[in-house]
Amino acid sequence: MNHMNRRRFMQLAGIGALGAAATTALAGCGGGGSGATAVRFAWWGDTVRQQKYTEALELFARQNPGVEVRPEFADYDAFQERITVQTAGRDVPDVFWIPSPQVMSYQDAGLYRRLDDIGSLDLSAFSPEQIASYEIDGELNTLPRSVLTAAVRYNQTFLDEAGAQLPADDARSWTWDGLSEFLIDYTRDAPEGRKGIHYNAQVDLCFEAWLRQHGQDLWTADGRMGFDAAALAGWFEWWEVLRRAGAATSLSEQEGAQPEWPVVGDKVLMTFGNSNHIADEAPMFPDYEFGLRPVPVLPDAAGGHRFGYLSRLAVYAGIDDDALEAAGRLVHFTINDPALLPIVGLSVGAPANPRVLQEAYAVANEDEKKMLAVVEQEMAEEQKPRYEAPAGSGTWRTIMARGVEEVALERASVADAAARVIADIDRELGQAS
Amino acid sequence: MTQDTLARPAAPAPAVAPGRRRTPSFRRQGRAAHVFLLPFLLGLVLVTAVPLLASLYLSFTDYDLIHDPDPVGLENFGRMVQDERFWASVGVTLRYVLVSVPLQLAFALLLAVVLDKGMRGLALYRSAFYLPSLLGSSVAVAILWRQLFGHEGLVNGVLGWFGVEGQSWLQNPDTALSTLVVLNVWTFGSPMIIFLAGLRQIPEELYEAARVDGAGRVRQFRSVTAPLLTPIVFFNLVLQTIGAFQAFTQAHIISGGQGGPLDSTLFYTLYLYQQGFNSFNMGYASAMAWVLLLVIGVVTAGHFLLARYWVFYGDER
Numbered sequence: 001m002n003h004m005n006r007r008r009f010m011q012l013a014g015i016g017a018l019g020a021a022a023t024t025a026l027a028g029c030g031g032g033g034s035g036a037t038a039v040r041f042a043w044w045g046d047t048v049r050q051q052k053y054t055e056a057l058e059l060f061a062r063q064n065p066g067v068e069v070r071p072e073f074a075d076y077d078a079f080q081e082r083i084t085v086q087t088a089g090r091d092v093p094d095v096f097w098i099p100s101p102q103v104m105s106y107q108d109a110g111l112y113r114r115l116d117d118i119g120s121l122d123l124s125a126f127s128p129e130q131i132a133s134y135e136i137d138g139e140l141n142t143l144p145r146s147v148l149t150a151a152v153r154y155n156q157t158f159l160d161e162a163g164a165q166l167p168a169d170d171a172r173s174w175t176w177d178g179l180s181e182f183l184i185d186y187t188r189d190a191p192e193g194r195k196g197i198h199y200n201a202q203v204d205l206c207f208e209a210w211l212r213q214h215g216q217d218l219w220t221a222d223g224r225m226g227f228d229a230a231a232l233a234g235w236f237e238w239w240e241v242l243r244r245a246g247a248a249t250s251l252s253e254q255e256g257a258q259p260e261w262p263v264v265g266d267k268v269l270m271t272f273g274n275s276n277h278i279a280d281e282a283p284m285f286p287d288y289e290f291g292l293r294p295v296p297v298l299p300d301a302a303g304g305h306r307f308g309y310l311s312r313l314a315v316y317a318g319i320d321d322d323a324l325e326a327a328g329r330l331v332h333f334t335i336n337d338p339a340l341l342p343i344v345g346l347s348v349g350a351p352a353n354p355r356v357l358q359e360a361y362a363v364a365n366e367d368e369k370k371m372l373a374v375v376e377q378e379m380a381e382e383q384k385p386r387y388e389a390p391a392g393s394g395t396w397r398t399i400m401a402r403g404v405e406e407v408a409l410e411r412a413s414v415a416d417a418a419a420r421v422i423a424d425i426d427r428e429l430g431q432a433s
Numbered sequence: 434m435t436q437d438t439l440a441r442p443a444a445p446a447p448a449v450a451p452g453r454r455r456t457p458s459f460r461r462q463g464r465a466a467h468v469f470l471l472p473f474l475l476g477l478v479l480v481t482a483v484p485l486l487a488s489l490y491l492s493f494t495d496y497d498l499i500h501d502p503d504p505v506g507l508e509n510f511g512r513m514v515q516d517e518r519f520w521a522s523v524g525v526t527l528r529y530v531l532v533s534v535p536l537q538l539a540f541a542l543l544l545a546v547v548l549d550k551g552m553r554g555l556a557l558y559r560s561a562f563y564l565p566s567l568l569g570s571s572v573a574v575a576i577l578w579r580q581l582f583g584h585e586g587l588v589n590g591v592l593g594w595f596g597v598e599g600q601s602w603l604q605n606p607d608t609a610l611s612t613l614v615v616l617n618v619w620t621f622g623s624p625m626i627i628f629l630a631g632l633r634q635i636p637e638e639l640y641e642a643a644r645v646d647g648a649g650r651v652r653q654f655r656s657v658t659a660p661l662l663t664p665i666v667f668f669n670l671v672l673q674t675i676g677a678f679q680a681f682t683q684a685h686i687i688s689g690g691q692g693g694p695l696d697s698t699l700f701y702t703l704y705l706y707q708q709g710f711n712s713f714n715m716g717y718a719s720a721m722a723w724v725l726l727l728v729i730g731v732v733t734a735g736h737f738l739l740a741r742y743w744v745f746y747g748d749e750r
Contacts, residue, residue, distance in 0.1 A: 084499065084710070085498065087498060109499035250600075251604050251694065252605070253584050254584075255583055255584060255604060256689065256693070257693070394711060394713065398691055398707070398711065401691060405694045405695050431714070432497070
């Protein structure tokens with residue numbers, strides 16, 4: 001009896017396994033029943049962005065009934081880890097956003113497919129000069145989905161309460177020294193516990209703006225560091241003047257060198273960051289009105305220092321030929337279709353497509369309009385070329401944060417900390433090369 | 434004729450009838466056994482053995498996950514010697530192991546002894562004390578820790594009642610690691626349960642005999658409980674030491690993955706992770722993983738070697 005039971009069990013198990021295998025195989029056909037072409041799309045963000053883009057992809061699916069988008073979403077750090085592991089396994093998503101420190105690493109790994117021969121991808125909105133500026137190593141293999149600029153966000157409500165006004169937004173008044181003096185003055189009379197600014201010396205776009213005004217760069221065309229210890233020490237010192245004067249929050253008050261906005265948002269008048277951050281961060285404090293400006297400028301700033309960071313996306317070089325047309329449609333939808341904006345908003349920055357940028361004003365809220373205006377103001381100025389982060393630079397932010405900690409916790413002098421940061425970044429780049 | 438009474442008796446031959454193995458029924462049972470073992474064996478080979486061997490190979494290569502591994506011999510191991518952050522992570526991990534493991538075991542033993550005595554609501558207390566172990570080193574607990582030890586956290590709130598203005602315990606390089614030690618001690622539930630089980634195994638007659646001899650509670654603990662509990666202490670010590678060497682989640686969450694401030698919470702595993710998945714030095718990270726495995730093996734072997742001097746198994750003379 002037992003013998004029969006076991007045999008019966010094994011037969012059933014075998015049938016079950018065959019059934020499961022058949023089901024899996026059918027599922028693996030990628031909607032084979034509907035005949036749709038599957039495209040894997042990878043992006044990053046928080047839960048809100050995940051939901052918004054999922055909704056946008058549903059719209060895309062309605063517009064393109066023959067295409068099935070398979071989303072691959074993750075937090076920013078997890079995204080980088082996952083796509084790197086996928087690269088190791090040659091299992092990269094068909095369309096993917098590119099994290100800023102990895103643009104050249106992925107180029108080096110041959111992940112990008114050229115984009116100017118995909119019939120379903122319309123590039124007519126971009127001028128030949130713009131297209132040329134997007135090329136990497138002479139090939140158009142990535143496209144900007146948005147533009148970010150370095151920006152100063154301030155709490156207008158706090159200013160009004162104090163009866164204070166920011167220095168005028170002109171080249172003579174809106175300077176680094178002028179802003180520093182203003183913040184120290186503001187903090188002197190500010191209500192208990194409120195400071196002028198939070199200590200945010202490792203914020204990359206603003207640091208890059210500082211460097212470019214000093215005639216230096218974050219990275220050079222040949223993939224090296226574009227700045228020296230003196231420029232970095234000057235940057236650290238600007239923040240230290242504020243901290244020593246009590247105008248910037250301590251690392252203790254802001255819980256670390258990389259503060260979270262919800263922790264400091266109602267304690268400081270001002271913050272440095274990316275222009276797009278206002279879209280997500282202003283609504284966290286709905287009782288306050290926020291304003292946005294470009295970063296201050298040195299009186300003798302180097303020509304062409306203005307810049308915008310292009311947040312890019314790409315199509316995987318190993319994409320199946322059958323999926324290429326569908327991937328082109330998805331990229332087209334992402335960068336060219338104004339219908340995307342009302343759904344996803346502008347949290348990723350100002351649209352890079354000039355036509356979509358103008359249409360964005362119609363759907364932007366008040367905070368987003370401020371962001372669009374700052375980006376347009378910055379991008380209208382003369383700009384010298386900007387170079388992407390080279391391979392091996394992925395940890396430069398971590399190194400920078402450690403330097404900031406050394407200075408702000410008074411464990412090292414500004415000069416020593418700057419020298420150590422330079423040496424550490426240089427070593428990382430050397431190892432990668 | 435003398436007989437060596439210490440020699441182990443020869444194992445008796447299996448009571449299997451000759452020719453039994455060759456019966457069709459036996460072969461069918463053998464096949465069925467292999468079928469049932471197959472999922473485990475596949476898992477062992479594919480999920481454990483193959484990656485383990487792959488990482489051993491990668492530890493001798495320069496591998497960034499993107500390009501093919503490039504053999505570099507012992508270069509990764511040599512690089513560790515000159516890597517300041519590697520040694521910083523070793524220092525942090527050793528301090529953590531040496532402080533948190535004894536503290537956790539002492540706390541767990543103390544609670545187990547208290548709970549071993551009959552008291553009202555004992556089951557409730559046991560469950561409550563075990564709860565932190567279930568949460569363990571989870572993300573939720575790490576975030577809770579930030580709320581407790583942050584600049585405006587509960588600890589500083591209490592200190593404020595006494596006029597003490599506290600700084601963020603997590604952002605001070607001198608105190609950040611201590612908060613992680615406290616977090617580890619707080620998850621004392623698992624060793625406590627094991628201690629409780631061990632305490633229940635000690636025969637009551639021994640305590641009665643000790644009391645008849647006039648031993649007080651302290652003497653009973655010193656002369657009866659402690660010696661008979663040493664195998665359990667040893668077991669917990671080995672497990673918790675291995676776990677402490679591998680500590681990762683708490684520091685990763687509390688320091689935002691950086692190991693800061695100023696590398697004061699840069700656990701070995703966190704630095705290994707940074708090298709593997711932030712810097713994409715997977716060859717170096719693999720080498721670090723093997724060094725950690727070796728160190729844990731040596732420390733565990735040391736525990737076993739020293740155990741003969743202090744662990745009492747009850748049947749020894």
